[in-house]
Amino acid sequence: MKSLATAAATALALFATHAAAAQAITPRPDQLAFRDLYKELVETDTSVSTGSCTAVAEKMAARLKAAGYTDDQVTLFKVDGFPLDGGLVAQLPGTSPKAKPMLLLGHLDVVNARREDWTRDPYKFIEEDGYFYGRGTSDMKAMVAVWVDTLIRLKQQGYKPKRTIKLALTCGEESGARMNGAQWLAENRPDLIAAEFALNEGGGGTTDGHGKVVSQAIQIGEKSNRAFELETTNIGGHSSIPIDDNAIYELADAIEKLRAYKFPVHFNDTTRAYFAKAGAEQKDAVGRAMVALAANPADRAAEAIVSSDRTHNSMLRTTCVATMLEAGHAVNALPQRAKATVSCRIVPGEDADTTRAALITAIGDPKVKVTLVGRLRPVAVPPPLDPKIMGPAEKLVSRYFPGVSLIPAMMTGATDATFIAPIGIPTYGVPGGWSDPDGNGTHGLNERREVRSVYVGRDFLFDLVKAYAQQD
Template sequence: MKPLATAAATALALFVSHGATAQTQAPRPDQLAFRDLYRELVETDTSVSTGSCTAAAEKLAARLKAAGYTDDQLTLFKADGFPLDGGLVAQLPGTSPKAKPMLLLGHLDVVNARREDWQRDPYKFIEEDGYFYGRGTSDMKAMVATWVDTLIRFKQQGYKPKRTIKLALTCGEESGARMNGAQWLAENRPELIAAEFALNEGGGGRTDGHGKVVTQAMQVGEKSNRSFEVETTNPGGHSSIPIDDNAIYELADAIEKLRAYTFPVRFNDTTRAFFAKAGAERNDETGRAMAALAANPADRAAEAIVSADRTFNSMLRTTCVATMLEAGHAVNALPQRAKATVNCRIVPGEDGDTTRAALIAAIGDAKTKVTMVGRLRPVAVPPPLDPKIMGPAEKLVARYFPGVSLIPTMSPGATDATYLAPIGIPTYGVPGSWGDPDGNGAHGLNERREVRSVYVGRDFLFDLVKAYASGS
C-alpha cells in the first residue's frame, strides 16, 4: 500500500495531467491546514515600505514550535539597526554524522503594492476563479509556506532524515533597501546555514496558457542584477523662454535609444541545453525556432520568433529597462536635471562594466552620464549540473507530470543564491509548481498563483526534500 502522501500526489498528478479544473476536487484536510499557513503569510505585509519581515518570521517560528521544534532548533535573527528586517533559521537534525546538511532558502519580503492600483486588496488572501490572489502569492510565499509546512509534516510523521534539513527565511531579497538577510547570514553566521547544497526559487513549471503544464525546469544559474542612472543636466532658465537644449528632452532621447537597443544573443551551457531540449519537445513554430537558434545563434529568423516570447527573450540575452524617472525642480523653470534608473539583468560572461559600455554606446551622446548605482550583488556563479541533484527531481517530474521532461534553465532574475556561492553552497531553483506565460502578476498588479499549482507543488516539494534528505 502506498503512503498517504505518495498516493495523494499520484492522484493529483493525474488530476493535473487531464486538465481538470480546480473545483473538481475538494482540498484534503492537510491542504486546508497548509492553506491557513499560506493565508497568514500573505496577509502579513512584508513590503519594505509598510511591512515587517520580523513579524512574519516570528509567526512562522511559533508554528514550528507548536509542531514540536525546540528553541535550540529555531533561531530568530535581525541585524542591529534593522528591527523590521528579521528572519528565521530552523533545522531538523539528521541521523548520519557523515551526511552533510541541505538548506531550504526563501525570502519573506515582497515588492511594494499600493491598494489604489489593485483590483483587490494586495494584503488580503483571496481565492477566486481557480487562483490565489495577493502580494507574494507567487513570489515567493507559496514556496516559503511549503518549506515551513514540509518541516511541520516531517515532525508530525516522526520522520528522521539522514541529513540535517536547514531552513533559512530572510528579508531584503526584493529591495535590499535596508539590508539583505541572506548576505547577513553568509557574512555573520555562516555556520547556521552551512550545507552541501541549497534549494531555492527560480525553477518550476510553465503552462501553455490554458492550464496544461508543458515544461518543468531546474534553475542552474541565473543573471546578475545591476542598476544604472542615466542623467542629463542643463543650466536651465525661465520656462517662458524655452530652448531646444532641455534636460528632459535629452533624457527622453536617450531612453528612446535604449528602448530600441537589443543586446546580442549569448548562450551558455545551461541555456543552450534548455532551448534545444524544450524546443524539441514543442510541436509548434516556437519550438522549432528554439531548437534552430540553439544550434545556430546567428539564425535571425529563429531569433525573432523566440524573442517574441518575453520569458524566452530574457533568457537569450542581457536585458535593460527603464524603471524610474526623476526630473525638474519647479513648474515654471526649465529643468536643470533629468534622471532615469535603468535596471539590467546580465547574462553570465558579461558584467556591470561591459553592460555600462553597451548603454553608453547605444545612447551615443557624451553629454549623457551613465553611472552604476545601488547594491552590488556578487556576480552569479552557476552551480554544477550535478546528477545527485537532477536525478531525484527527474524521477518526480516523470511521476507527477507524465510526458513532461525536467530541463535545466537559467533564471532571468536574480535571487539570493548569489550570496551562497561565495561560501561554498551551490544553489538550485526547484521544479514542482508552475506559472502562466504572463508571469502571474509577480512584481506587478493583482499577483496570483493557480490553486492546483500551489497544492501539487507542495506535495512535489515534500517528496523532493525527502528524497534528498534520505540520500547520502
C-alpha cells in the same frame, strides 16, 4: 505516512483535471492545515513600506516549536537598527555523520502593494475561481509555506533524515532597502546555513494558458541585476525663450536609443540546453527556431522569432530598460538636469563594466553621463548540473507530470542565491508548482497562484526534500 505513489496518484488526479482549472477543489485535512499556514503568511504584511518580516518569522517559529522543534533547533535573528527585518533558521537533525546538510531557502518579504490599485485587498488571502489571490501568493509565500509545512510534517511523522535539513527564512530579497537577511547570514552566521546545496525559488512549471502543465524547469543559474543612471545637464534659463539644447530632450533621445538597442545573444551551457530541449518539445515554429538558434546563435531569422517572446528574449541576452524618470525644477524654467534609472539584468559572462560600455556605445552621446547606482549584489555563481540534484527531480517530474520533461533553465531575475552561492552552497530553483504564461501578477496587480499548483507543488516538494534527505 503518505507514500510517494499515493502522493503522485493524488497529483495525477488533479493534473488530469486541467481543463477545469476554475473548478473548486475539496482539500484533504492535511491540505486544510497547510492552507491555514499559507493564509497566515499572506495576511501578515511583509512589505518594506508597511510590513514586518520579524512578525511573520516569529509566527513560523511558533508553529515549528508547536510541532516539536526545540529552542536550539529554531533560531530567530534580527539586526540592531532593523527591528522589522528579522528571519529564522531551523533544522531537523540528520542521522549520518557523513551526509552534509541541505538548505531550504526562502524570503519572507514581498513587493509593496497599494490597496487602491488592486481589485481585492492585497493583504487578504482570497480563494476565487481556482486561484489563491494576495500579495506573495506566488512570490514567494507559497514556497515558504511548503518549506515550513515540510519540516512540520517530517517532525510529526518522526522522520529521521540522513542529512540534516536546514530552513532559512530571510527578509530583504525584494527591496533590500534596509538589509538583506541572506546576505547577513552569509557574512555573519555562515555556520547556521552551511550546506552541501540549497533549494530555492526560480524553478517550476508553466501552463498552456488553459490549466495544462506543459513544462517543468530547474533553475541552474540566474542573471545579475545592476542599475544605471543616465543623466543630462544644462545651464537652464527662462522657459519663455527655449533652446534646442534641452536636458529633457537629450535624455529622451538617449532613452529612445536604449529602447532600440538589443544586446547580442549570449548562450551558456544552461540556456543552450534549455532552448534546444524546450524547443524540441514545443513542436511548432517557435520551437524549431529555438532549436536552430541553440545550434547557431548567428541565425538571425531564428533569433527574430525566438526574441518575439519576452521571456525567451530575456533568457537570450542581457536586457536594460528605463524604469524611473526625474527632470526639471520649475514649471517656468528650462530643465537644468534630467535623470533616468535603467534596470539591467546581466547574463553570466558579462558584468557591470561591459554593460555600461554597451550602453554608452548605444547612446552615442558623450553629454549623457552613465553611472552605476544602487546596491550591488554579488555576481551570480551558476551551480553545476549535478546528477545527485537532477536525478531525483527528473524522476519526480516524470511521475507527477507524465510526458513533461525537466529542463535546466536560467532565471532572468535575481534571487538570494547570489549571496548563498559565493560561500560555497550551490543553489537550485526547484520544480514542482507552476505559473500561467502571464506571470500570475507577480510584482504587479492582483497576484495569484492556481490552487492546484500550490497543492500539487506541496506534495512534489515534500517528496523531493525526502529524496535528497536520504542521500549519503
